[in-house]
Amino acid sequence: MKNALSRRRPLHTINYGSQQVIRPNFVFTVVIILFLGIVVEAQQSTPLITNVAARHTTSLNGRWQIIIDPYETGYYDYRFQPRSDGYFRNTKPASPSDLIEYDFDSSQQLVVPGDWNSQDDKLLFYEGTIWYKKSFNYQKKDRTRLFAYFGGANYLADVYLNGQKLGRHEGGFTPFNYEITSLVRDKDNFLVVKVDNKRRRDAVPTLNTDWWNYGGLTREVTLIEVPDAFIQDYSLQLKKGSTSEIAGWVKLNGAAAGQAVNIEIPEARIKQTVTTDANGYAPIDFKASLNLWSPDNPKLYEVKLSTATDAFTDRIGFRSIETRGPDILLNGKPIFLRGICIHEESPRGGRAFGDDDARTLLTWAKDLGANFVRLAHYPHNESMTRMADQMGIMVWSEIPVYWTILWDNQETFDNAKNQLGESITRDKNRASVILWSVANETPVSQSRNKFLKGLIDHARSLDPTRLLTAANERHYADPTTQMVDDPLGEYLDVLGCNEYVGWYDGVTSKADGLTWKVALNKPLVISEFGADALYGNHGDKGARWTEEYQKDLYEHQIAMLRKIPSLRGMSPWILTDFRSPRRPLPGIQDFYNRKGLISSRGDKKQAFYVLQAYYRELMNAEK
Numbered sequence: 330m331k332n333a334l335s336r337r338r339p340l341h342t343i344n345y346g347s348q349q350v351i352r353p354n355f356v357f358t359v360v361i362i363l364f365l366g367i368v369v370e371a372q373q374s375t376p377l378i379t380n381v382a383a384r385h386t387t388s389l390n391g392r393w394q395i396i397i398d399p400y401e402t403g404y405y406d407y408r409f410q411p412r413s414d415g416y417f418r419n420t421k422p423a424s425p426s427d428l429i430e431y432d433f434d435s436s437q438q439l440v441v442p443g444d445w446n447s448q449d450d451k452l453l454f455y456e457g458t459i460w461y462k463k464s465f466n467y468q469k470k471d472r473t474r475l476f477a478y479f480g481g482a483n484y485l486a487d488v489y490l491n492g493q494k495l496g497r498h499e500g501g502f503t504p505f506n507y508e509i510t511s512l513v514r515d516k517d518n519f520l521v522v523k524v525d526n527k528r529r530r531d532a533v534p535t536l537n538t539d540w541w542n543y544g545g546l547t548r549e550v551t552l553i554e555v556p557d558a559f560i561q562d563y564s565l566q567l568k569k570g571s572t573s574e575i576a577g578w579v580k581l582n583g584a585a586a587g588q589a590v591n592i593e594i595p596e597a598r599i600k601q602t603v604t605t606d607a608n609g610y611a612p613i614d615f616k617a618s619l620n621l622w623s624p625d626n627p628k629l630y631e632v633k634l635s636t637a638t639d640a641f642t643d644r645i646g647f648r649s650i651e652t653r654g655p656d657i658l659l660n661g662k663p664i665f666l667r668g669i670c671i672h673e674e675s676p677r678g679g680r681a682f683g684d685d686d687a688r689t690l691l692t693w694a695k696d697l698g699a700n701f702v703r704l705a706h707y708p709h710n711e712s713m714t715r716m717a718d719q720m721g722i723m724v725w726s727e728i729p730v731y732w733t734i735l736w737d738n739q740e741t742f743d744n745a746k747n748q749l750g751e752s753i754t755r756d757k758n759r760a761s762v763i764l765w766s767v768a769n770e771t772p773v774s775q776s777r778n779k780f781l782k783g784l785i786d787h788a789r790s791l792d793p794t795r796l797l798t799a800a801n802e803r804h805y806a807d808p809t810t811q812m813v814d815d816p817l818g819e820y821l822d823v824l825g826c827n828e829y830v831g832w833y834d835g836v837t838s839k840a841d842g843l844t845w846k847v848a849l850n851k852p853l854v855i856s857e858f859g860a861d862a863l864y865g866n867h868g869d870k871g872a873r874w875t876e877e878y879q880k881d882l883y884e885h886q887i888a889m890l891r892k893i894p895s896l897r898g899m900s901p902w903i904l905t906d907f908r909s910p911r912r913p914l915p916g917i918q919d920f921y922n923r924k925g926l927i928s929s930r931g932d933k934k935q936a937f938y939v940l941q942a943y944y945r946e947l948m949n950a951e952k
């Protein structure tokens with residue numbers, strides 16, 4: 330059955346939870362499960378619940394017991410077969426003669442949310458399996474259902490409750506949940522998660538990246554309590570091409586057909602009711618007179634959704650986003666994206682999470698004069714997109730289809746598609762998100778084009794309102810002409826493009842003599858350029874690794890970029906220095922990529938002020 334499952338949806342959230350009751354007398358059931366694994370699996374997937382913060386929740390954040398398991402002894406026996414008595418059973422010796430070689434309760438602890446690498450020196454470079462365990466009590470209530478929700482676990486998570494497998498989730502940066510209604514008990518529940526961050530050639534990302542492979546339960550873990558019939562998900566956005574019509578849908582879980590769902594936006598005097606079909610689904614479409622969201626006016630409306638059994642609110646901004654020739658139009662008006670790239674890394678050290686980190690990073694971006702951030706190279710935690718909504722910062726959201734993915738592998742494609750779907754599901758109601766990016770610097774080939782076209786089609790089917798982009802390839806047409814004509818561009822709305830003229834490509838003055846040609850009449854965003862500088866390292870502007878070199882590079886780059894006719898934005902690389910195993914140079918890099926405009930501790934380098942001055946100039950020109 331496993332193979333049948335993994336062939337069809339190998340990488341999705343598979344829920345073995347409440348429905349997996351296989352008793353010996355149900356031979357027929359067993360036969361069906363064995364031969365129709367596909368059907369069973371499809372029923373057992375747990376769709377994602379959105380807007381978790383507005384639900385009735387119990388946090389499982391805090392200290393979890395962990396067992397470091399590089400040989401996966403808690404999973405495989407000595408013949409390398411999966412063990413039925415693995416660590417997920419949390420077994421205790423019943424008598425002194427019992428042999429049990431592990432004990433969560435006297436083991437080390439780690440804080441969740443949080444990567445393991447930055448919590449313990451010996452785990453800094455660790456790539457492998459760690460088992461997490463949290464015990465909890467739970468008072469069951471009538472007519473309610475319970476879900477265990479994970480904001481993110483890098484990379485592969487096997488989840489068990491009270492010794493029973495709930496499912497496996499692949500992908501380090503998107504949320505997943507499992508229903509545990511029939512498994513949870515009043516006392517001494519134990520939730521065990523095997524988190525494995527080993528890199529794999531066929532995974533997404535693949536073996537080779539330029540960021541730290543932070544492992545663990547890096548985002549929040551929450552119990553969500555919902556009524557039997559609840560609002561699972563919804564989409565509320567301005568209809569494509571309109572600033573006065575809201576279109577979308579709502580999806581109930583566990584409800585009979587014909588349920589009324591109310592959508593209220595009191596401040597805009599909107600009160601609408603839709604009725605669900607047999608799948609719990611109802612389309613939404615109504616006129617609205619709205620104060621539109623923009624960086625200058627990050628207006629969010631309180632939106633109330635309710636049914637006979639469920640009710641909560643969300644805060645949603647409404648804005649339109651389109652392109653016309655080389656222009657990007659926000660609410661019908663041309664805009665220039667004054668951006669900066671950001672990795673999900675905190676000045677505290679390690680993976681960023683939560684509102685405080687989001688506020689710190691986005692406040693630095695605002696100081697720079699940015700109205701736009703590229704959240705590289707994977708979906709960041711939900712606090713980032715929610716904070717961007719509040720602060721009026723437009724977002725480029727990306728999935729980790731990076732460099733040299735296995736383009737011909739169906740499972741790799743399914744995995745990328747699933748990560749994209751989970752990311753869109755979580756963030757589709759965020760006004761800040763204007764761009765979905767499907768890839769970064771991927772080498773042109775037929776199979777790569779087909780792979781990415783498949784992702785683009787999927788994104789458009791899930792979200793018809795946003796723009797699609799990717800960091801495209803470019804090349805020299807002649808020694809002084811940079812050409813952007815990646816065939817992928819045909820399928821995209823906005824052409825992203827990274828370039829390192831002056832760093833990997835010559836020295837800073839090389840930018841002066843370059844002309845850019847773009848094959849398509851579409852907006853171009855230079856999605857990366859930059860240079861490494863160690864904060865406080867000073868010298869001649871021709872000396873690499875100095876703040877002066879980086880500053881000089883920004884000056885030459887800005888002079889070059891000003892001359893590109895279809896340029897509609899930029900997001901230089903990068904806001905802050907970040908850890909990378911590819912960067913060993915002692916005394917300078919020490920395993921950090923130093924292209925930050927700000928050091929990993931928050932000190933601004935000289936180049937920060939060069940870009941800030943340019944962004945201020947652009948802002949003044951807009952007024």
Ligand code: GCB
Pocket residue numbers: 539706769770827857902922924
């Ligand atoms: C790139 C990558 C980015 C790297 C950066 C660099 O082109 O997209 O992930 O970190 O260059 O610093 O080399």
